[in-house]
Amino acid sequence: MTAAADPARAAMLARIQGALGRGAPSEEQRRRVLQRCAAPSANLIPARGRENDRIAQFIAEAERVNATTGRLAGWSAVPAAVAETLSAARLPPRLRMVDDARLASLAWPADLAVATGKAVDGDRASLAVAFAGIAETGTVMLLSSPSSPATLNFLPEMHIVILPEQAIVGAYEDAWANLRTALGAGVMPRVVNWITGPSRTADIEQTLLLGAHGPRLLHILLLAEA
Amino acid sequence: MQSKAHTFTANARAALADEPLQAALARFQGGFPVKRRAAIDRLPEFDALRDAGKAIKDAALANLDIYLEQFEAKVVAAGGHVHWCEDAAAARQTVIDLCREAGAKTITKAKSMIGEEIAINEALAAAGFTPIETDLGEYIIQLRDEAPSHIIVPAVHLSKEQVAESFRAHHRDLPAERPLSEPQAMLDEARAILRQAFLTADVGITGANMLIAETGSTVLVTNEGNADLTQTLPRMQIVIASIEKVVPTLEDAATVLRLLARSATGQELSVYTTFTTGPKRGDDLDGPAAFHVILLDNGRSRMLGGPFAEMLRCIRCGACLNHCPVYSAVGGHAYGWVYPGPMGSVLTPNLIGLAGTSDLPNASTLCGRCEEVCPMRIPLPRMLRQLRRDAFASGGGPKPMRAGLAAWAFVAGRPWLYRLATGLGVRILGLLGRRHGRFRRLPGASGWTAVRDLPAPAGRTFQALWTERNGARQ
Amino acid sequence: MSDTCRHRPLIQPGVQVILIRMHDEQLTVGLFVTCLVDLMRPSVGFAAVKLLENAGCRVVVPAQQTCCGQPAFNSGASAEAKAVARQVIDAFRDVDYVVAPSGSCAGMIKTHYPELFADEPAQAAAVAALAAKTYELTSFLVDVLRQKPAAGTYPVAATYHDSCSGLRELGVKAQPRYLLSKLEGLSLTEIPSAETCCGFGGLFCVKYTDISAKMVDAKVDDIAASGAKLVLGGDMGCLMNIAGRLQRRGLAVEVRHVAEVLAGSADDAPAIGESDGKP
Numbered sequence: 019m020t021a022a023a024d025p026a027r028a029a030m031l032a033r034i035q036g037a038l039g040r041g042a043p044s045e046e047q048r049r050r051v052l053q054r055c056a057a058p059s060a061n062l063i064p065a066r067g068r069e070n071d072r073i074a075q076f077i078a079e080a081e082r083v084n085a086t087t088g089r090l091a092g093w094s095a096v097p098a099a100v101a102e103t104l105s106a107a108r109l110p111p112r113l114r115m116v117d118d119a120r121l122a123s124l125a126w127p128a129d130l131a132v133a134t135g136k137a138v139d140g141d142r143a144s145l146a147v148a149f150a151g152i153a154e155t156g157t158v159m160l161l162s163s164p165s166s167p168a169t170l171n172f173l174p175e176m177h178i179v180i181l182p183e184q185a186i187v188g189a190y191e192d193a194w195a196n197l198r199t200a201l202g203a204g205v206m207p208r209v210v211n212w213i214t215g216p217s218r219t220a221d222i223e224q225t226l227l228l229g230a231h232g233p234r235l236l237h238i239l240l241l242a243e244a
Numbered sequence: 245m246q247s248k249a250h251t252f253t254a255n256a257r258a259a260l261a262d263e264p265l266q267a268a269l270a271r272f273q274g275g276f277p278v279k280r281r282a283a284i285d286r287l288p289e290f291d292a293l294r295d296a297g298k299a300i301k302d303a304a305l306a307n308l309d310i311y312l313e314q315f316e317a318k319v320v321a322a323g324g325h326v327h328w329c330e331d332a333a334a335a336r337q338t339v340i341d342l343c344r345e346a347g348a349k350t351i352t353k354a355k356s357m358i359g360e361e362i363a364i365n366e367a368l369a370a371a372g373f374t375p376i377e378t379d380l381g382e383y384i385i386q387l388r389d390e391a392p393s394h395i396i397v398p399a400v401h402l403s404k405e406q407v408a409e410s411f412r413a414h415h416r417d418l419p420a421e422r423p424l425s426e427p428q429a430m431l432d433e434a435r436a437i438l439r440q441a442f443l444t445a446d447v448g449i450t451g452a453n454m455l456i457a458e459t460g461s462t463v464l465v466t467n468e469g470n471a472d473l474t475q476t477l478p479r480m481q482i483v484i485a486s487i488e489k490v491v492p493t494l495e496d497a498a499t500v501l502r503l504l505a506r507s508a509t510g511q512e513l514s515v516y517t518t519f520t521t522g523p524k525r526g527d528d529l530d531g532p533a534a535f536h537v538i539l540l541d542n543g544r545s546r547m548l549g550g551p552f553a554e555m556l557r558c559i560r561c562g563a564c565l566n567h568c569p570v571y572s573a574v575g576g577h578a579y580g581w582v583y584p585g586p587m588g589s590v591l592t593p594n595l596i597g598l599a600g601t602s603d604l605p606n607a608s609t610l611c612g613r614c615e616e617v618c619p620m621r622i623p624l625p626r627m628l629r630q631l632r633r634d635a636f637a638s639g640g641g642p643k644p645m646r647a648g649l650a651a652w653a654f655v656a657g658r659p660w661l662y663r664l665a666t667g668l669g670v671r672i673l674g675l676l677g678r679r680h681g682r683f684r685r686l687p688g689a690s691g692w693t694a695v696r697d698l699p700a701p702a703g704r705t706f707q708a709l710w711t712e713r714n715g716a717r718q
Numbered sequence: 719m720s721d722t723c724r725h726r727p728l729i730q731p732g733v734q735v736i737l738i739r740m741h742d743e744q745l746t747v748g749l750f751v752t753c754l755v756d757l758m759r760p761s762v763g764f765a766a767v768k769l770l771e772n773a774g775c776r777v778v779v780p781a782q783q784t785c786c787g788q789p790a791f792n793s794g795a796s797a798e799a800k801a802v803a804r805q806v807i808d809a810f811r812d813v814d815y816v817v818a819p820s821g822s823c824a825g826m827i828k829t830h831y832p833e834l835f836a837d838e839p840a841q842a843a844a845v846a847a848l849a850a851k852t853y854e855l856t857s858f859l860v861d862v863l864r865q866k867p868a869a870g871t872y873p874v875a876a877t878y879h880d881s882c883s884g885l886r887e888l889g890v891k892a893q894p895r896y897l898l899s900k901l902e903g904l905s906l907t908e909i910p911s912a913e914t915c916c917g918f919g920g921l922f923c924v925k926y927t928d929i930s931a932k933m934v935d936a937k938v939d940d941i942a943a944s945g946a947k948l949v950l951g952g953d954m955g956c957l958m959n960i961a962g963r964l965q966r967r968g969l970a971v972e973v974r975h976v977a978e979v980l981a982g983s984a985d986d987a988p989a990i991g992e993s994d995g996k997p
Contacts, residue, residue: 027328030487030541034309037549043310051307052314055458058493061296064289064502083515136529139443155513164527172472190498206322206459208525209476212517217469220509221381221397222427223268223404224275230380231435231442232469232516253926260928569915573932607926609919609933610792612886626833632794641793645921649790653798656753656784657805670757681993682965691924695931696962699758699991706751706760710779 060191064154067189072153073240076186079156083215084228085236092243097126100178103237104130104143107176114138114174115145117165121180136167143176144233149200150193151186151238155214158238159193162209171211177233179213182241245363245391247596249580252603259574268401269575276566279510280617287506297503298621300496301488301557304457305548311457311490312539318460322522324535332362335540339364339449339482340371342536346480348373348446354464354471355379356451357395357560358484358540360582361595364449375449376441378470380434387414393576395583396508396562401575404430438470448474448532452485453559454500455537458493461521462537465504465514472518481523481532486540488556494519500559503619507561543595551630555590557620564614564624570607579604586614590627598631602640605631666705674703747775748813750806750827750852752820753785754954755975761987762954765977766819766855772981773863780809786818788826791834792920803831807844815862816852819977820953821884824854829887854884855977856952860893867896870982873903877946878976879937879960880913881953894952894976901979909940918959934963942969948989949973961990 035041043051069075077087090099104111115121117134126132137144146166150159158179162168171177187193190212201207217232228234248255259265284290304311316326329335335358343351351373353359365386368375377386381399385392387410392398399407408424411433423429450471454463462483464471475481491497497519505511524531547553565571565585576584581601583591589604605628614624635641655662677683677700685693692698747770755762767777787802806827810816818824828849835841859865878898884890898904917923917933924930937960941949949964949971951957961973972989988994 024328026330026334030328030330030539030545031309031313033541033545034312034487034548037545037547037553038306038308039549043307048310051310052457054303054492055314058458058495060495061300061499062289062292064287064293066287079512083511139439157513157517162528162531164525164529167528167530168472168476169530172469172476190501191495194494194498204318204459206461206519206521208322208521208523208528208531210461210519211472212513212519213515214511214513214517215515217467218515219380219431219468221379221384221399222402222407222430223271224397224400225404225427227428227431229435230431230468230470231378231438231473256926257928260932569917569933569936570926570929572936573929607922607929609882609915609917609922609930611882611915611919613882613913613915616886629792629794632792633796634794636794636796642925645793645925649793649795649798652785653790653795653801656787657801659782659784659805662784666753666757679993681988682962682991684966689924691927692962694927695966696934696959697965697991698962699958701758702760702987704760706756706763707779707781709760710763711781714779 058194063189063191067154067191069153069188072186072188073183075153076151076156077240079153080215080238081156083156084218085156085215085238087238087240089240089242092241093120093124096121096180096239097124097130099239100145101127101130103178104176107235109142109176113143113145114141114170116147116170118147121145121147137169137173139173141174143178144170144174145178145180146170148179148181148185150196151181152190152193152212153186153188154190157212157214160211160213161207162211163207168209168211171213172232175229175233176235176237177216178237178239180239180241245360245582247581247592247600249592249604250600252578252580252607255578255580256574256607259578264403264406265401265575268403269572272400273572276508276510280507280563280566281510283506283510283512286512287502290506293499293502294619294621296499297619298557300491300499301620304491305488305553305556308487308490308548311492312487314457315455315460315490318457319522319537322460323525324460324522324537326537326539328539330541332540332542335362335484335538335542336364336367338538339484340367342480342482343368343371343373343447346447346534348480350441350445351375351447351449352441352445352474352478353377354448354450354466354474355382355398356449356484357582358451358486359449360392361542362484362540364484376438376445378438378441378474379466379468380431383434383438384410387411391577391582393584394562394565395560401577442473442477445474445478447480447482448478449482449484450475452483452489453504454497455485455490456494456497456519457490459521461519463497464518464520465501465516467515469516472516475520475532476530478532480534480536482536482538484538484540486542487544504559504561507563507617507619547594552590552594552627554622555587555594555627557622558587558591559620561619563617563619567613567617569609569611569613586624586628590624590631593631598635598638598640602631602635605635663705663707667708670701670705671703674701676700678703745775745814747777747815747817748810749777749779750783750786750810750816750818750823751779752818752823752954754958755819758958759954759975759987759990761983762819762975762977764986765975765981765983766817768981768983769855769859769977770817773859773865778813782809786823786826788822788830789920791826791830796834799834803834807831807841807848810848811844814851815858816848817855817858818852819855819975821854821881821888821890822953822955824852825883825887827852854888854890854952856893856897857888857890860896865897867898867900868980869900869902871903872901872979872984874948875905875907875946876948876950877907877909877941877944878912879916879949879951879956881951881956882915884952885913890952894950897980898950898976907944907946909944911937911940916956916959918955920955923959930959931963934959938963938967938969941971947971950976950979952976957990965991
């Protein structure tokens with residue numbers, strides 16, 4: 019059914035317009051209201067979104083919510099760090115990772131089985147690259163794409179996320195601004211995931227347990243040189 | 245869900261006598277309010293953010309039609325579909341039609357209060373589908389065939405023993421003698437079972453915490469990650485959302501998100517905040533091929549222009565429940581329908597009518613704690629009073645109360661009569677109660693003396709004594 | 719401290735102006751006695767008068783006052799509430815201030831009369847004028863009269879119950895504690911539930927007796943755990959509820975209105991619900 023011919027749609031809009039004390043808005047009214055969407059602006063940004071040492075703040079906030087972090091000099095240090103992380107978590111040396119040229123070109127240890135693609139049942143660990151880190155809450159922001167399937171963020175037990183330090187911003191609004199710069203205004207990836215710590219639940223007697231349905235472990239590797 | 249709000253008083257009495265429930269409520273009280281306070285203490289701008297959040301929702305509601313149409317246009321541009329549903333029946337039918345279209349058998353669901361409001365699980369089951377709740381709390385109450393007792397922690401009324409009992413009763417394939425005394429064991433069991441549901445589901449149904457007009461995105465917040473698996477793995481995603489969930493921009497959503505988790509659980513942000521825009525795209529390796537949004541009205545457009553419009557700012561954080569002394573005493577089920585606590589006592593009469601629900605706005609001391617903690621500054625006590633006025637005007641309320649109020653107004657409106665009546669009354673009661681200073685029982689005052697002693701009046705009214713002592717001065 | 723009163727200024731806007739105008743004149747304060755004080759406990763009214771007179775005010779008690787109308791207002795009976803409220807508006811037209819030894823009644827006049835009469839524009843000016851000059855007793859003493867705490871002796875372990883209307887509608891929290899702060903021997907222990915409703919709620923406590931009992935029990939449990947031997951508060955409704963439940967449970971904790979202690983007149987009447995020992 020086309021939108022215009024849908025009686026429920028028409029009735030709902032008419033009731034809303036009646037309640038607002040006006041009829042259908044004129045094009046001019048509509049344009050004026052939607053200016054807010056056309057040129058989005060930030061509301062109040064708290065001071066904690068404007069701290070000087072964003073890296074230290076990001077690490078502190080992420081660790082507060084049970085993420086673990088590691089700092090690496092650059093991409094070349096990633097394979098060893100990932101292998102060590104898996105071994106420390108007693109996970110098998112198998113990894114499902116995003117299809118990223120920067121990762122593909124690395125020298126992965128022979129005993130670490132690396133595959134790309136979407137996550138499937140049985141994948142124990144995944145590796146993804148964050149678009150941004152948001153210091154105010156220690157949040158990593160990941161974008162879905164054909165090379166970065168969203169399932170990687172949720173199915174495995176351990177989620178390892180590479181976060182270039184230069185991608186750490188102070189506040190959520192900064193991340194949105196960077197997204198618009200990267201993809202164009204009004205363009206959204208299919209899924210944007212803000213992830214703040216590993217999966218958890220407190221649904222049984224408010225007992226906090228990690229690893230409810232998503233990853234039990236979230237390890238963030240900060241890269242100094244990206 | 246059939247409302248049981250008309251038996252609120254009996255529900256409450258049963259709840260007060262329910263020992264496991266009372267233990268659960270006692271456990272619950274120390275939790276969220278303390279964590280909320282701590283989170284707010286770390287954010288000095290919290291009150292200013294409340295103002296900003298209120299302004300955002302007010303702006304969205306002031307042009308709700310325009311933002312909804314914009315949201316729809318963006319969803320469609322991203323390859324999704326929007327369905328406008330006037331009431332619960334229309335929403336149920338649309339969901340069922342979509343599930344048939346998808347050839348669905350198993351349907352995973354991520355906790356949605358709109359799902360509860362339209363009773364979607366019952367409708368899906370009746371239509372031959374198998375809906376499976378995936379939020380742990382919601383899964384537990386689905387096994388028990390109960391309604392959620394809280395809007396963000398649906399199984400808060402249960403003990404771990406009760407959960408274990410339900411798991412043993414339903415997970416018959418597992419060894420009967422398995423240990424199941426600790427929450428971790430129960431979580432592991434549920435995780436394994438629900439993992440199979442995620443992987444085999446044909447349709448995933450989620451709610452939405454917000455809809456963003458700027459981008460056509462739905463925003464979903466969870467801690468478990470169940471909503472993401474629900475929406476990413478099946479062939480079709482259906483988002484059920486009510487019309488007041490729309491906000492203009494991503495920045496507006498960010499502001500609301502700064503308020504939501506802090507108010508709800510005392511987290512600074514929930515673990516997973518997911519912005520979803522349309523179905524799987526060309527070369528995507530995962531994600532649903534079809535993406536549908538149900539926009540539910542169900543009485544909300546009627547609220548928009550009236551005294552309850554501000555209720556539409558509600559972001560369902562549950563802070564008003566967590567801080568309500570009445571909710572803390574009786575729990576969520578006593579309220580008798582989907583939404584408990586102060587927000588429910590305003591919303592329920594608005595959505596299903598005041599007839600049969602008028603106990604809800606009355607069962608409050610109007611202590612104001614709900615408004616004090618509401619991140620959206622919704623004047624809940626004012627709305628509860630408005631509902632009382634509406635009920636009184638339509639002849640509601642117990643007859644003795646109405647008669648009593650009329651008599652009271654007659655006397656209180658005539659100072660000479662008031663002095664005469666009260667002077668005589670306090671003199672008699674003063675004499676009767678003089679010896680003990682209080683009454684353990686008093687005819688006509690059983691509502692008071694059933695549970696507490698009644699102080700005896702001093703025997704003379706202040707006014708009488710004042711006139712006596714200061715007659716000359718006045 | 720509660721969320722709403724955190725940033726509330728101690729002096730309400732506009733008050734300073736009135737004070738300057740009145741600088742050398744004696745303020746005339748109309749005491750809104752409240753029905754519970756009038757009927758149950760006149761000693762609170764006399765304590766309030768004493769506090770106001772000690773602060774230099776001339777106190778009048780308009781005879782045509784009865785009740786503020788809150789029971790009807792909160793029951794949704796607007797017409798009945800208005801009829802009573804009109805009397806209050808008339809009775810206190812000519813005083814400089816209206817002071818009530820109750821946050822609940824003062825809150826009714828100050829915050830709810832404007833709502834009650836919102837549909838009567840002709841009343842707006844009179845209602846606004848009354849609302850602007852109405853105060854809860856301790857708030858008036860501290861915020862308007864800038865009274866310092868009086869010295870005295872009252873050796874007892876006490877705790878304070880913040881009644882909801884005073885706390886959330888009028889920002890009464892620090893004022894009574896401040897006024898009590900120079901009483902030698904009086905130790906004030908805060909209970910965790912100081913700001914939690916006691917379950918009185920006017921007609922609520924008799925309509926929903928069981929729930930009310932559960933709420934007041936939580937309060938009483940906290941009081942008992944604190945070791946306090948005296949509960950103070952600024953609203954007779956809450957205090958009667960708390961005292962009644964303490965007594966029903968056989969707990970030896972006295973309950974008094976804060977005005978009695980501040981005025982040094984606690985000896986004038988036994989604690990709430992207690993006998994004066996005379997036959």
